[in-house]
Amino acid sequence: MNKIFNSFEEAVSDIPDNSTLMIDGFAGPGGTSQNLITALRNLGSKDLTVISNTAGLASVIGFGTLPGKTPVDIGILVENHQIKKVIASFPVSPSPSRPTAFEKAYAKHEVELELVPQGTLAERIRAGGAGIPAFFTPTGVGTTVSEGKEIREFQGKQYVLETALKADYALIRAYKSDKLGNLIYRGTSKNFNSVMVTAAATSIVEVDKIVNIGEIESSLIDTPLIYVDRIVEIKENNER
Amino acid sequence: MKDRLNREIIAMRVAKELQDGDVVNLGIGIPSLCSQFVPEGKTVIYHSESGVLNYGPMAEDGLEDQDLINASGQFLAPVDGMSFFSSSDAFAMIRGGHIDVTVLGALQVSKFGDLANWMIPSRGIGNVGGGMDLAVGAKKVIVAMEHNDKNGASKIVNECTFPLTSKSCVSLIVTDIAVIEVVREGLKLLECAPGWTKEEIQSETSVELIFAEGIQEFSL
Numbered sequence: 001m002n003k004i005f006n007s008f009e010e011a012v013s014d015i016p017d018n019s020t021l022m023i024d025g026f027a028g029p030g031g032t033s034q035n036l037i038t039a040l041r042n043l044g045s046k047d048l049t050v051i052s053n054t055a056g057l058a059s060v061i062g063f064g065t066l067p068g069k070t071p072v073d074i075g076i077l078v079e080n081h082q083i084k085k086v087i088a089s090f091p092v093s094p095s096p097s098r099p100t101a102f103e104k105a106y107a108k109h110e111v112e113l114e115l116v117p118q119g120t121l122a123e124r125i126r127a128g129g130a131g132i133p134a135f136f137t138p139t140g141v142g143t144t145v146s147e148g149k150e151i152r153e154f155q156g157k158q159y160v161l162e163t164a165l166k167a168d169y170a171l172i173r174a175y176k177s178d179k180l181g182n183l184i185y186r187g188t189s190k191n192f193n194s195v196m197v198t199a200a201a202t203s204i205v206e207v208d209k210i211v212n213i214g215e216i217e218s219s220l221i222d223t224p225l226i227y228v229d230r231i232v233e234i235k236e237n238n239e240r
Numbered sequence: 241m242k243d244r245l246n247r248e249i250i251a252m253r254v255a256k257e258l259q260d261g262d263v264v265n266l267g268i269g270i271p272s273l274c275s276q277f278v279p280e281g282k283t284v285i286y287h288s289e290s291g292v293l294n295y296g297p298m299a300e301d302g303l304e305d306q307d308l309i310n311a312s313g314q315f316l317a318p319v320d321g322m323s324f325f326s327s328s329d330a331f332a333m334i335r336g337g338h339i340d341v342t343v344l345g346a347l348q349v350s351k352f353g354d355l356a357n358w359m360i361p362s363r364g365i366g367n368v369g370g371g372m373d374l375a376v377g378a379k380k381v382i383v384a385m386e387h388n389d390k391n392g393a394s395k396i397v398n399e400c401t402f403p404l405t406s407k408s409c410v411s412l413i414v415t416d417i418a419v420i421e422v423v424r425e426g427l428k429l430l431e432c433a434p435g436w437t438k439e440e441i442q443s444e445t446s447v448e449l450i451f452a453e454g455i456q457e458f459s460l
């Protein structure tokens with residue numbers, strides 16, 4: 001089965017309206033599938049639910065961004081009115097005087113937000129990929145994020161029940177893939193990518209390089225091929 | 241107006257709390273400055289929820305790498321012995337009790353050690369990030385912050401009025417005028433900034449402080 005696609009547009013072309021997507025972007029451009037996000041913007045699918053650490057920061061702050069660059073993130077999908085809901089831990093600009101597109105849309109009630117602590121977000125995604133429907137965590141007990149959720153005591157300490165997250169599609173940024181879809185990530189760009197890739201029905205990955213089978217040493221593979229459905233190589237003139 | 245200590249001095253005082261071998265996670269703002277003040281001879285292992293352990297100095301100008309950042313978005317230098325992992329591993333380390341100390345900023349800290357650091361209610365929206373996980377998961381939570389807000393109000397309060405990050409999690413508060421320990425009986429003043437008396441610090445604080453035996457000047 002050939003997983004290699006020649007263009008980002010082709011790789012995202014079947015994403016319909018009302019889809020749920022997982023898109024990494026801890027915050028900066030490292031780890032963000034900038035070219036797949038751009039292709040999805042061009043495709044124009046609407047009413048998307050996006051699960052991501054942030055709701056797009058690149059247009060207002062240069063978090064983890066090399067000098068002189070303005071990277072792409074899911075902020076362009078917000079600006080293009082494609083998103084109806086974001087599930088995130090860091091949804092707004094750290095600086096209230098420079099609001100993001102998401103914060104402006106949220107103030108106008110054009111988008112919904114489900115705010116999730118970052119560790120709970122990661123674990124909900126991990127659980128989604130691992131067949132665990134829900135789990136108890138100590139994070140958020142006694143705060144607004146646990147309101148309306150079941151609280152249970154284990155060994156004298158309180159925990160809140162959190163449910164798994166799954167997606168129709170994941171847009172993933174990895175460093176290298178072999179032709180079978182075995183992935184490795186680079187540095188801190190692994191963070192949410194290697195979790196999200198496991199929790200979507202269809203995972204689409206952009207990589208710096210597609211290499212021959214055997215060129216990535218088997219014991220160093222981060223993501224085994226079963227999690228990967230489509231691979232696109234980033235070309236010279238694409239976003240990096 | 242009396243002089244208050246600057247952000248670097250606050251960070252320097254916090255750094256003194258870090259023990260040899262501690263695994264430490266630093267939050268955004270003043271906490272992120274602490275790493276530059278760890279005394280020679282102490283080895284501290286830094287963890288960041290961006291998915292890196294055992295990082296060292298920041299990257300030099302011109303050598304920044306967008307795949308090498310901490311959770312404050314600072315570029316890290318590549319050093320031997322650092323490791324990278326997923327977000328679920330990063331938070332397993334936090335919730336699983338593998339982090340000795342976290343240093344966090346705060347909007348309010350209560351006399352019970354409750355922490356509020358993610359949302360100013362008037363904004364109506366805020367960034368939780370990894371703060372709630374760190375506050376419940378790290379073995380010790382140190383708050384590094386300015387003692388008073390921009391309008392002069394005490395950020396140390398009897399009860400937090402801002403949305404909570406976590407209940408009774410803070411054990412030490414280091415501000416620009418005082419070092420305060422959270423104890424069962426309340427908040428105990430340990431150290432005053434140079435030129436400040438304990439009564440003057442009390443007048444800037446809306447919680448009645450316990451005056452410890454032998455309150456000292458800030459020790460750096």
